[in-house]
Amino acid sequence: MKVRAAVRMRGGRCGTVITQPRRSSILPFFSTMGEPQSALLLRKQLAELNKNPVEGFSAGLIDDNDIFKWEVLIIGPPDTLYEGGFFKAHLIFPREYPLRPPKMKFITDIWHPNIEKNGDVCISILHEPGDDKWGYEKASERWLPVHTVETILISVISMLADPNDESPANVDAAKDWREDYNIFKKKVARCVRRSQEE
Amino acid sequence: MENNINDDNAPKTCEYDPNVNQDELIKAQEKQIAEEIKANTAMVGSLDGLSSLEEEYSNDPVYSSKVKTLLPKFSNVRRTRPDGNCFLRGFIFAYLEYCIHHRDELVRFKKYLESSKEELFEIGFPKFTTEDFHDMFMEVVSDLEGSGSIDRVEAVCNDAGTSDYLVVYLRLLISAHLQKNAEFFSFFIEGGRTVEEFCKQEVEPMYRECDHLHIVALTAAVGVGVRVMYLDRGEGDALVSHDFPEDKEPIIHLLYRPGHYDILYKA
Numbered sequence: 131m132k133v134r135a136a137v138r139m140r141g142g143r144c145g146t147v148i149t150q151p152r153r154s155s156i157l158p159f160f161s162t163m164g165e166p167q168s169a170l171l172l173r174k175q176l177a178e179l180n181k182n183p184v185e186g187f188s189a190g191l192i193d194d195n196d197i198f199k200w201e202v203l204i205i206g207p208p209d210t211l212y213e214g215g216f217f218k219a220h221l222i223f224p225r226e227y228p229l230r231p232p233k234m235k236f237i238t239d240i241w242h243p244n245i246e247k248n249g250d251v252c253i254s255i256l257h258e259p260g261d262d263k264w265g266y267e268k269a270s271e272r273w274l275p276v277h278t279v280e281t282i283l284i285s286v287i288s289m290l291a292d293p294n295d296e297s298p299a300n301v302d303a304a305k306d307w308r309e310d311y312n313i314f315k316k317k318v319a320r321c322v323r324r325s326q327e328e
Numbered sequence: 329m330e331n332n333i334n335d336d337n338a339p340k341t342c343e344y345d346p347n348v349n350q351d352e353l354i355k356a357q358e359k360q361i362a363e364e365i366k367a368n369t370a371m372v373g374s375l376d377g378l379s380s381l382e383e384e385y386s387n388d389p390v391y392s393s394k395v396k397t398l399l400p401k402f403s404n405v406r407r408t409r410p411d412g413n414c415f416l417r418g419f420i421f422a423y424l425e426y427c428i429h430h431r432d433e434l435v436r437f438k439k440y441l442e443s444s445k446e447e448l449f450e451i452g453f454p455k456f457t458t459e460d461f462h463d464m465f466m467e468v469v470s471d472l473e474g475s476g477s478i479d480r481v482e483a484v485c486n487d488a489g490t491s492d493y494l495v496v497y498l499r500l501l502i503s504a505h506l507q508k509n510a511e512f513f514s515f516f517i518e519g520g521r522t523v524e525e526f527c528k529q530e531v532e533p534m535y536r537e538c539d540h541l542h543i544v545a546l547t548a549a550v551g552v553g554v555r556v557m558y559l560d561r562g563e564g565d566a567l568v569s570h571d572f573p574e575d576k577e578p579i580i581h582l583l584y585r586p587g588h589y590d591i592l593y594k595a
Contacts, residue, residue: 167489171460178456228457229492229534258533274532275461275496278454 168227172197175279187283198223201237202283206322210291211315212240215322219251219286221279231256231273234286238325241317243293243304252299255285365410372421372485373407375593381405381583393565398557398583404593405583412535415543415582415589416495421485422580422591423552424468428476433579438469440550444501451504461497464490496534502542503527505549516541537587543572553578557592559585 176197179189186207192199200221206212217240223232234256236249244252258273298304306314378399385391406421408414427434445462449455468484485491506513510523517526530536538546547554553576558568571578581592 167460167464167493171456174460175456228460229496271528272533274528275534276453276457276500276532278456281454 166225168223168225169197171228172200172223172279176200179279184280184283186287189279189283192220198225198227200232200279202279204283204287204290206325207287207291211318212290212322215240215325216328217325218328219249221282228275228277230258231277232282234282238328239321240325241300241303241306241314241321242290243295243298243300243307244289245303246299247302250299251286251289253285253289255282362411369407369409370486371409371413371417371488371491372482372591375404375406378402378405390561391559394559394567397565397567398559398592399595401595402557402581402592403595406591406593408588408590410588412537413492413495415538416498416546417485417491418582418589418591419546419554419580420494420498421481422582423550424472424481424484425478426579427469428472428478428481431473434469434473434476437550438466438473441465441469444504444549447508448500448504451507453500453504458500461493461500464493465497468494492534498546499532499534501549502538502545503531505545506531506541509545513541513545538589547572547576552576552580554580554582556582556584556589559583 176189176191187202187204189200189202191197192201200223202219202221204217204219206215206217216238218237220235220237221232222235224230234251234253236245236251240249246252255271255273255277293304293307295304295308303314303317306317378395381395381398382392385395406418408418408421423437427437441462445459448458448462468490471484472480485494506523506527514523517523521529526541530539531542543554543556554572555578556570556572558570562568581594583590583592
């Protein structure tokens with residue numbers, strides 16, 4: 131499957147938390163053990179990722195009792211400035227996954243045009259269609275119900291390798307990246323070094 | 329675009345305020361409208377007489393005379409939630425209802441569904457999620473094989489988790505059909521997009537409205553005839569109708585009003 135990192139085009143709005151309606155009614159005869167379908171789907175993915183790990187990241191839960199909160203460790207992709215780094219991030223899934231996307235936040239400090247300074251990841255596939263109707267992301271790929279943890283992380287890893295600096299989430303990082311690449315490299319190298327010490 | 333906000337707050341002047349993010353306001357209002365629709369309409373409503381349509385248009389001569397021409401042929405209407413998934417919900421409801429009365433069709437559909445999974449994998453859809461949607465669909469169909477009643481169809485199509493899963497899977501079937509026949513369909517896609525791009529933007533995401541292309545692809549993929557009756561301001565009293573695919577006897581009848589589909593029942 132071809133997954134292209136289509137990165138969010140517009141800064142400043144990614145941090146907006148959109149409260150999503152809770153949906154609790156799952157047909158009793160189609161759920162197993164009272165768990166919503168989303169929990170079962172996440173459980174299956176976690177088991178599979180543990181059994182057959184995917185190159186580039188590892189995945190687990192923040193708290194073993196909560197299948198909706200994942201912790202992933204992303205290995206800085208080879209041949210990029212992030213090579214050698216180990217970046218911890220959280221994926222928080224809504225009860226409506228996979229109909230609605232998770233939110234992703236880096237816990238390890240990371241300097242990147244498309245990651246806010248607080249760690250929030252701004253990548254178009256984590257935004258719902260209709261979340262931005264004004265064309266800023268028209269050409270890029272939006273959230274689709276078929277996305278899995280694997281396809282999300284492949285997109286994020288691809289974003290690390292190939293930032294998008296048009297209206298970025300971290301304006302300072304984008305400025306460095308565009309105007310003073312040596313500074314950018316230095317700051318990223320510092321993040322990589324720190325991530326190894328953690 | 330900039331002058332349609334706050335229509336109901338008449339005293340307020342709509343002067344441009346640089347400190348207010350207009351996009352955010354519009355977005356918030358749209359979200360609110362979507363929430364209201366969700367709270368006030370069932371995904372697939374109850375069976376209404378066609379007279380309810382007449383009442384709806386009692387003040388509209390064009391529409392009401394057109395609705396009258398529907399009367400001898402159709403007896404009932406079932407409204408769907410206008411959330412962008414209305415065609416697909418209308419389609420699957422009407423089809424499952426047909427299937428519980430035509431068991432041979434249910435058997436055929438089940439066989440088709442079973443084989444469709446591999447096809448979707450071949451297109452490149454991720455295994456986990458695709459399988460999940462597929463399994464849910466199979467469960468619903470198997471369940472109807474046993475107890476199959478209209479109550480059950482109503483319950484399934486109005487349960488958020490289940491109903492949305494069925495919609496997602498139908499979207500994948502449409503996408504797969506378009507991509508498999510990309511050479512043909514590429515001529516009908518606007519905006520210089522490839523078929524794959526069109527699928528990612530207009531077919532696979534939830535809440536995207538179904539257009540002519542979606543209907544052509546779905547009816548061809550599933551092998552089910554659908555007749556759409558178009559209720560609009562076009563000339564004449566008679567409603568224009570269209571059959572998908574053209575050579576197939578329709579078993580599902582849908583009423584189209586600009587931007588929305590409901591289910592029609594033959595008299």
